[in-house]
Amino acid sequence: MTKLGILDHGYIRLVDVMGSDLTVVNAARVSYAKESSELSERDIRLIKFLAREGHTSPFRHAIAQFEIYAPLMVARQWWKYVIGSAHAEGSGDSLDAWNESSRRYITEEPVFYVPRDDEWRSVPESSKQGSAEPIAKSIGAEYSSELHQLIALGETLYDKAIADGICAEQARLFLPAYGMYVRWYWTASLQSVCHFLAQRLEHDAQKEIQEYAKAILKLIEPHFPVAVGELLSD
Amino acid sequence: MTKLGILDHGYIRLVDVMGSDLTVVNAARVSYAKESSELSERDIRLIKFLAREGHTSPFRHAIAQFEIYAPLMVARQWWKYVIGSAHAEGSGDSLDAWNESSRRYITEEPVFYVPRDDEWRSVPESSKQGSAEPIAKSIGAEYSSELHQLIALGETLYDKAIADGICAEQARLFLPAYGMYVRWYWTASLQSVCHFLAQRLEHDAQKEIQEYAKAILKLIEPHFPVAVGELLSD
Amino acid sequence: MTKLGILDHGYIRLVDVMGSDLTVVNAARVSYAKESSELSERDIRLIKFLAREGHTSPFRHAIAQFEIYAPLMVARQWWKYVIGSAHAEGSGDSLDAWNESSRRYITEEPVFYVPRDDEWRSVPESSKQGSAEPIAKSIGAEYSSELHQLIALGETLYDKAIADGICAEQARLFLPAYGMYVRWYWTASLQSVCHFLAQRLEHDAQKEIQEYAKAILKLIEPHFPVAVGELLSD
Amino acid sequence: MTKLGILDHGYIRLVDVMGSDLTVVNAARVSYAKESSELSERDIRLIKFLAREGHTSPFRHAIAQFEIYAPLMVARQWWKYVIGSAHAEGSGDSLDAWNESSRRYITEEPVFYVPRDDEWRSVPESSKQGSAEPIAKSIGAEYSSELHQLIALGETLYDKAIADGICAEQARLFLPAYGMYVRWYWTASLQSVCHFLAQRLEHDAQKEIQEYAKAILKLIEPHFPVAVGELLSD
Numbered sequence: 001m002t003k004l005g006i007l008d009h010g011y012i013r014l015v016d017v018m019g020s021d022l023t024v025v026n027a028a029r030v031s032y033a034k035e036s037s038e039l040s041e042r043d044i045r046l047i048k049f050l051a052r053e054g055h056t057s058p059f060r061h062a063i064a065q066f067e068i069y070a071p072l073m074v075a076r077q078w079w080k081y082v083i084g085s086a087h088a089e090g091s092g093d094s095l096d097a098w099n100e101s102s103r104r105y106i107t108e109e110p111v112f113y114v115p116r117d118d119e120w121r122s123v124p125e126s127s128k129q130g131s132a133e134p135i136a137k138s139i140g141a142e143y144s145s146e147l148h149q150l151i152a153l154g155e156t157l158y159d160k161a162i163a164d165g166i167c168a169e170q171a172r173l174f175l176p177a178y179g180m181y182v183r184w185y186w187t188a189s190l191q192s193v194c195h196f197l198a199q200r201l202e203h204d205a206q207k208e209i210q211e212y213a214k215a216i217l218k219l220i221e222p223h224f225p226v227a228v229g230e231l232l233s234d
Numbered sequence: 235m236t237k238l239g240i241l242d243h244g245y246i247r248l249v250d251v252m253g254s255d256l257t258v259v260n261a262a263r264v265s266y267a268k269e270s271s272e273l274s275e276r277d278i279r280l281i282k283f284l285a286r287e288g289h290t291s292p293f294r295h296a297i298a299q300f301e302i303y304a305p306l307m308v309a310r311q312w313w314k315y316v317i318g319s320a321h322a323e324g325s326g327d328s329l330d331a332w333n334e335s336s337r338r339y340i341t342e343e344p345v346f347y348v349p350r351d352d353e354w355r356s357v358p359e360s361s362k363q364g365s366a367e368p369i370a371k372s373i374g375a376e377y378s379s380e381l382h383q384l385i386a387l388g389e390t391l392y393d394k395a396i397a398d399g400i401c402a403e404q405a406r407l408f409l410p411a412y413g414m415y416v417r418w419y420w421t422a423s424l425q426s427v428c429h430f431l432a433q434r435l436e437h438d439a440q441k442e443i444q445e446y447a448k449a450i451l452k453l454i455e456p457h458f459p460v461a462v463g464e465l466l467s468d
Numbered sequence: 469m470t471k472l473g474i475l476d477h478g479y480i481r482l483v484d485v486m487g488s489d490l491t492v493v494n495a496a497r498v499s500y501a502k503e504s505s506e507l508s509e510r511d512i513r514l515i516k517f518l519a520r521e522g523h524t525s526p527f528r529h530a531i532a533q534f535e536i537y538a539p540l541m542v543a544r545q546w547w548k549y550v551i552g553s554a555h556a557e558g559s560g561d562s563l564d565a566w567n568e569s570s571r572r573y574i575t576e577e578p579v580f581y582v583p584r585d586d587e588w589r590s591v592p593e594s595s596k597q598g599s600a601e602p603i604a605k606s607i608g609a610e611y612s613s614e615l616h617q618l619i620a621l622g623e624t625l626y627d628k629a630i631a632d633g634i635c636a637e638q639a640r641l642f643l644p645a646y647g648m649y650v651r652w653y654w655t656a657s658l659q660s661v662c663h664f665l666a667q668r669l670e671h672d673a674q675k676e677i678q679e680y681a682k683a684i685l686k687l688i689e690p691h692f693p694v695a696v697g698e699l700l701s702d
Numbered sequence: 703m704t705k706l707g708i709l710d711h712g713y714i715r716l717v718d719v720m721g722s723d724l725t726v727v728n729a730a731r732v733s734y735a736k737e738s739s740e741l742s743e744r745d746i747r748l749i750k751f752l753a754r755e756g757h758t759s760p761f762r763h764a765i766a767q768f769e770i771y772a773p774l775m776v777a778r779q780w781w782k783y784v785i786g787s788a789h790a791e792g793s794g795d796s797l798d799a800w801n802e803s804s805r806r807y808i809t810e811e812p813v814f815y816v817p818r819d820d821e822w823r824s825v826p827e828s829s830k831q832g833s834a835e836p837i838a839k840s841i842g843a844e845y846s847s848e849l850h851q852l853i854a855l856g857e858t859l860y861d862k863a864i865a866d867g868i869c870a871e872q873a874r875l876f877l878p879a880y881g882m883y884v885r886w887y888w889t890a891s892l893q894s895v896c897h898f899l900a901q902r903l904e905h906d907a908q909k910e911i912q913e914y915a916k917a918i919l920k921l922i923e924p925h926f927p928v929a930v931g932e933l934l935s936d
Binding site for chain 3: 774775778781815816817822823824825826831832833834837841845848849852855856859863866867868869870871872874875876877878879880881908
């Protein structure tokens with residue numbers, strides 16, 4: 001289980017992992033020149049202590065790498081997190097690397113996210129942001145259909161522009177880009193991954209990005225069961 | 235001259251500046267406990283030396299702050315820069331802060347970038363990326379018109395979806411987002427600003443982002459005439 | 469009041485500041501294209517909300533710059549903070565720039581920190597780290613005297629080695645470096661400065677660095693009275 | 703060969719590695735949704751191209767982790783690099799994590815670096831910084847002996863202060879700290895490691911840190927033979 005499907009065409013794949021719960025313990029104990037090779041009860045207590053007290057630097061020595069395929073609107077929120085627009089009171093590097101596709105040149109056929117008939121959500125009553133219950137499926141069906149048609153129109157115009165010799169970096173203006181899938185590599189420390197999860201698993205995060213956060217959690221928890229549990233229980 | 239118009243509706247405003255060429259000199263000389271209060275020939279030689287030898291840390295103590303209003307496709311390239319997707323062999327923090335608008339909730343009417351009839355560009359012969367000469371104005375006129383219509387259609391569907399109670403974070407799927415204007419604050423060190431300029435003033439950068447880079451240059455050069463000149467002459 | 473003396477020979481000088489409480493407000497409201505020019509009650513409520521909810525990115529657009537002269541052992545702890553060894557669950561850049569003196573070449577006479585007779589502290593009973601009550605002044609006097617002599621001996625050997633043609637980068641091995649004063653520039657965002665203060669004003673931080681933290685607080689509070697108050701009340 | 707001895711008591715141990723030359727290739731090709739599982743000639747040409755053009759972000763997805771035991775004066779220069787004091791025109795995070803020992807509490811016996819009789823170096827004629835030829839062994843012998851004695855005296859005073867109940871964070875003022883060994887974990891991207899090497903393998907870097915740089919190179923080159931070669935040939 002290293003690849004999980006998300007939304008209509010998206011996915012997350014766990015490309016690589018470095019370290020384990022022991023990495024956190026050994027990084028924290030570097031002062032004492034002591035190294036564990038098996039996770040003891042004492043080691044678990046140390047991880048709990050570090051997470052509880054906010055001594056999170058040892059969690060930066062464990063690394064995970066993902067390939068992500070998601071609509072641009074999800075990618076944008078992710079980037080904002082990485083840049084720090086939404087980040088907490090921390091400081092120091094985020095240990096994040098990022099490599100992603102754009103449409104400045106033609107690579108593959110564009111693919112778009114279209115919510116299914118029963119996936120359109122209503123406005124929450126108490127907030128200007130976020131979403132609430134699904135709207136009626138009959139209304140949803142109408143919007144799924146409209147969105148399919150708008151995308152088809154955009155693609156037709158995009159293809160026509162390319163055929164007329166217009167450069168890809170301008171032709172892309174015809175694509176309804178918020179729903180367009182982009183693909184990227186994300187390499188991040190366990191601290192950074194868990195900080196992302198703590199924010200994006202929240203009920204007021206956009207539902208689409210919550211789906212990605214849940215998949216990330218499923219993929220990394222088996223590799224760092226104690227550390228992930230403690231960092232997310234804060 | 236602290237605000238410059240760009241493209242059809244965009245702009246850059248220089249919100250604030252901290253320091254001058256002297257800041258670079260004094261940060262570099264902190265070991266010697268010497269401080270200049272007027273820029274001497276010797277100070278200028280020091281700035282030249284620092285820029286030439288790649289000792290760029292003193293340039294990180296001078297700061298500029300901008301408010302930027304640009305199409306999302308320009309903003310995305312900017313973010314990739316800030317995250318470091320395109321960054322050079324450096325390391326260390328980028329001294330960048332970023333705060334931008336999204337459309338997860340309704341703030342103001344969306345505004346879109348539409349190239350004028352004579353602004354559509356052709357594909358370069360030798361490269362899959364970038365753009366070359368303008369295409370014929372008569373063909374451009376057709377695409378400007380098509381884009382206006384597509385945007386109008388997208389906005390109509392967006393407004394209808396909002397009126398039907400669909401949450402803004404999904405309704406925005408109807409907007410042709412690559413051309414949609416977003417607004418953000420960018421606070422960055424002189425080193426970071428000049429590194430951005432070195433990349434985005436290049437002839438193979440997207441023309442739209444080149445326009446923003448030129449405006450940034452015009453706005454900061456009067457504040458750091460020597461340092462900007464040296465950092466960009468590398 | 470832009471320079472405050474600390475310990476026997478140290479100081480902090482506020483070199484420059486960019487922004488005010490309004491900067492935080494305007495960065496946070498960039499989505500709305502609204503700008504305040506005077507701090508209203510509503511603006512103050514926004515700052516309180518941002519600090520309480522951990523939406524700290526707007527605080528990264530206000531900047532402060534310090535020149536600091538402190539014993540190496542204080543500088544080391546500061547660096548560890550900046551690198552992130554002790555940092556909280558955040559991510560994103562720290563907006564910190566750093567320029568400091570070393571002794572790889574000869575600049576000025578070395579200066580050393582020596583606690584006064586009544587400044588030597590005892591071991592805390594309950595912890596392996598930190599310090600408790602002062603020890604008896606008579607014992608302290610003995611150690612102040614011993615330290616003065618050890619420093620004098622180290623300096624004599626250092627000078628002799630330099631006179632014998634040994635390079636400064638090795639000769640410095642004779643200097644009791646933990647107490648040796650170093651000088652550096654620190655440029656940091658308000659978020660970063662306040663995160664540093666939150667940690668270093670704590671009773672279990674080393675007393676010497678607490679003195680520096682108190683001085684930083686005195687120097688920046690007049691410039692950002694609301695923001696500093698809220699960030700430190702968390 | 704995962705641990706190499708350096709100087710009289712130091713060492714570097716390669717704790718862990720994530721990725722290979724293929725990681726760089728696959729991160730760079732994420733736009734094309736193509737993945738290599740064996741390094742082809744075409745892949746090698748891509749790595750050369752990326753290194754030559756300064757498109758270094760793909761190199762940030764390969765990670766190495768070291769345990770380092772080095773004199774404080776070496777560690778300080780390393781930190782300055784990581785913070786960015788000496789860093790080039792880059793921007794973006796450095797993907798560095800750092801965990802190190804201090805002497806705020808008692809962990810293990812302090813260990814000190816003392817140059818051997820023939821390891822003391824002279825001042826270069828043309829520069830205020832760095833070092834040149836070794837000085838005469840007979841003079842070196844004198845300084846090795848003096849340094850041993852000074853360290854012994856410092857340790858005696860340190861132990862006496864601890865015995866008299868003085869807290870460790872002050873007692874350490876008696877230790878000649880520049881030569882004292884500290885131990886830390888360094889987790890960094892291949893880009894960051896190679897940038898460090900490019901600087902610290904230079905002939906004007908302090909000789910002691912050059913030794914550490916050479917060991918790092920030996921340890922990582924077998925894991926990323928193409929990428930390391932290309933990044934260092936710039």
